[in-house]
Amino acid sequence: MKIMLLGSGELGKEVIIEAQRLGLQTVAVDRYEGAPAQYVADRAYTGNMTDKGFLKYLVGREDPDCIIPEIEAINLEALSEFEDLGIFVSPRAEAQKTAMDRFRLREKLDKAGVRVSQYHFASNFSDFESACSDFNYTCITKGRFSSSGHGSYVVNSKEDVEKAWEERKKARKPSDDVIIEEFIPFSTEANQLVVRNKGTVFCKTLGHYQLYGDYHSSWQPIYRNENEREGFESVKDQVYTFAEKATLALAGEKGRGIHAVEQFLDFENRKVYVNEVSCRPHDTGMVTFKTHFPGYSQSGLHIRAVAQIPVEPRLCQETDGIKILDSIKPGASHVIVSPTVGWNPQFRGIEKALQHGDVWIFKKPYAFHEPHHGRRLGVALSLAETVADAIREAELTAHAIEIKTDEDPEWRDQWLKEKHVMP
Ligand SMILES: Nc1ncnc2c1ncn2[C@@H]1O[C@H](COP(=O)(O)OP(=O)(O)O)[C@@H](O)[C@H]1O
Ligand SMILES: [Mg+2]
Numbered sequence: 001m002k003i004m005l006l007g008s009g010e011l012g013k014e015v016i017i018e019a020q021r022l023g024l025q026t027v028a029v030d031r032y033e034g035a036p037a038q039y040v041a042d043r044a045y046t047g048n049m050t051d052k053g054f055l056k057y058l059v060g061r062e063d064p065d066c067i068i069p070e071i072e073a074i075n076l077e078a079l080s081e082f083e084d085l086g087i088f089v090s091p092r093a094e095a096q097k098t099a100m101d102r103f104r105l106r107e108k109l110d111k112a113g114v115r116v117s118q119y120h121f122a123s124n125f126s127d128f129e130s131a132c133s134d135f136n137y138t139c140i141t142k143g144r145f146s147s148s149g150h151g152s153y154v155v156n157s158k159e160d161v162e163k164a165w166e167e168r169k170k171a172r173k174p175s176d177d178v179i180i181e182e183f184i185p186f187s188t189e190a191n192q193l194v195v196r197n198k199g200t201v202f203c204k205t206l207g208h209y210q211l212y213g214d215y216h217s218s219w220q221p222i223y224r225n226e227n228e229r230e231g232f233e234s235v236k237d238q239v240y241t242f243a244e245k246a247t248l249a250l251a252g253e254k255g256r257g258i259h260a261v262e263q264f265l266d267f268e269n270r271k272v273y274v275n276e277v278s279c280r281p282h283d284t285g286m287v288t289f290k291t292h293f294p295g296y297s298q299s300g301l302h303i304r305a306v307a308q309i310p311v312e313p314r315l316c317q318e319t320d321g322i323k324i325l326d327s328i329k330p331g332a333s334h335v336i337v338s339p340t341v342g343w344n345p346q347f348r349g350i351e352k353a354l355q356h357g358d359v360w361i362f363k364k365p366y367a368f369h370e371p372h373h374g375r376r377l378g379v380a381l382s383l384a385e386t387v388a389d390a391i392r393e394a395e396l397t398a399h400a401i402e403i404k405t406d407e408d409p410e411w412r413d414q415w416l417k418e419k420h421v422m423p
Contacts, residue, residue: 334395
C-alpha cells in the first residue's frame with residue numbers, strides 16, 4: 001500500500017514514521033523543501049498544493065492508494081476528483097470542507113445533536129453589531145475561514161465591536177462572513193481524540209492551554225487535581241457522546257482516521273460544548289508521542305485506521321460500551337518555540353532539559369516570527385506520577401532549551417511565559 005501525505009509538518013512526520021513501521025510505501029509533499037516529514041518518507045516532492053495541476057501530476061506519477069491531507073491549504077476540488085477515481089482520501093474532501101468552514105461546521109454539529117455555544121452568523125456590520133448586542137457584548141467573533149486565532153476577537157464591551165469587525169480582515173481567508181459566539185466561561189478546555197477504525201476507540205481525554213491562539217501545552221489525562229477529576233467524572237459521558245457524534249457528523253459511517261474534537265467543559269453547570277473538530281492528528285495530541293504505547297501515538301492510530309489495521313484489543317479498556325485506549329503514565333507536552341529568526345536553528349541545553357523530560361526537534365530549516373510568538377521548532381515531552389508534575393516537568397524541559405540561528409548567532413531563551421506554572 002502506498003500513501004501520499006499532503007503537508008509534511010511535524011504531525012505528518014510522525015504519521016510517516018508510523019507508516020514506515022507498518023511497511024507502507026510513503027510519499028511526502030510540502031510547499032517548501034526540507035519539511036519535517038520529507039526526511040523520513042521514501043520519496044518527497046515540493047510544490048504548491050492549492051494548484052490542482054500539481055496534485056494531478058503527483059498522483060499520476062506516484063499512483064497512491066491513499067492520500068492523507070495534513071493541512072487545509074489544499075485544492076479540495078482535486079481531492080474530490082481523486083475520490084471519484086477510487087483513491088481513498090482521508091479525511092474525505094467533504095469532511096475537510098466542513099471542518100475548515102465555521103458556518104458549515106456549526107450547522108452540522110447543531111444538526112447532529114451536539115451542544116455548541118449559542119451563535120449568530122453575520123455578513124455585514126449592522127448584523128454583526130446586533131449579534132454582539134444580543135450577547136450583551138460578551139462574545140467572541142471569528143472569521144468564517146480562520147484558524148490559529150487569526151481574525152478572532154474577544155468582545156468585552158460595546159467599544160470593542162468596531163475593532164472586532166476590523167479583525168475579520170486578518171482571517172486566513174478574509175471575508176465579511178463572521179461568526180459571533182456566546183463567550184463560554186469554561187472550567188477547562190478538552191481535546192477528545194476519537195479513532196474511527198473498526199468501530200470507535202477513544203483516547204484518554206487531553207487538556208491544553210492556548211497562547212495567542214496557538215497550542216502551548218497539553219496533558220493527558222485531563223485532570224490536574226482532585227477537583228478537576230471530580231468535575232471531569234461528572235461530564236465525561238457528554239465528552240465521549242458529543243465527541244463521537246461530532247466525529248460521525250464529519251467523517252460519516254465510512255470515514256476512517258483520528259479526529260480531534262475540541263471541547264469546553266463547564267464543571268459548575270455540568271455542561272460540555274463542542275468548539276471545533278479536525279479530522280486528523282492535532283497539535284495538542286503530540287503528548288501521545290510519549291504517553292501512548294509505541295506505535296499507538298495519535299499518528300500511529302491515524303495511519304492504522306487509514307490502512308485498516310485494527311487496534312490491538314488488549315490495549316483497550318471497555319466500560320459501558322466505551323473503548324478507551326490505555327496509556328503508559330500521566331504526561332504533558334510543551335512547545336519549543338523560536339525566540340528569533342533565521343536559517344538553520346540550533347539548540348543547546350539538551351542535557352539540562354533531559355533532567356525533566358524528552359526533547360523532540362522537528363528539524364525545520366528556518367525560524368520566523370508569527371505576530372505574537374516564534375515558529376514551533378520542537379516539543380518537550382514528560383511523563384510523571386501525576387499530571388500536575390508532568391506539566392511542570394515539560395515546561396522545565398522546554399525552557400531549558402536555548403536557540404540561535406545562522407543570522408542571529410546569540411543564544412536566546414524562549415520568552416513566552418504566560419499561563420506557565422513557573423514564575
Ligand atoms: N465561545 C468561546 N468561549 C470562550 N472561549 C472561546 C470560545 N471560542 C474560542 N475560545 C477560545 O479561543 C481559542 C481558539 O478558538 P478556536 O475556535 O479553537 O479557533 P482556532 O483554534 O481555529 O483559532 C479556544 O481554544 C478557546 O480558548
Ligand atoms: Mg481551536
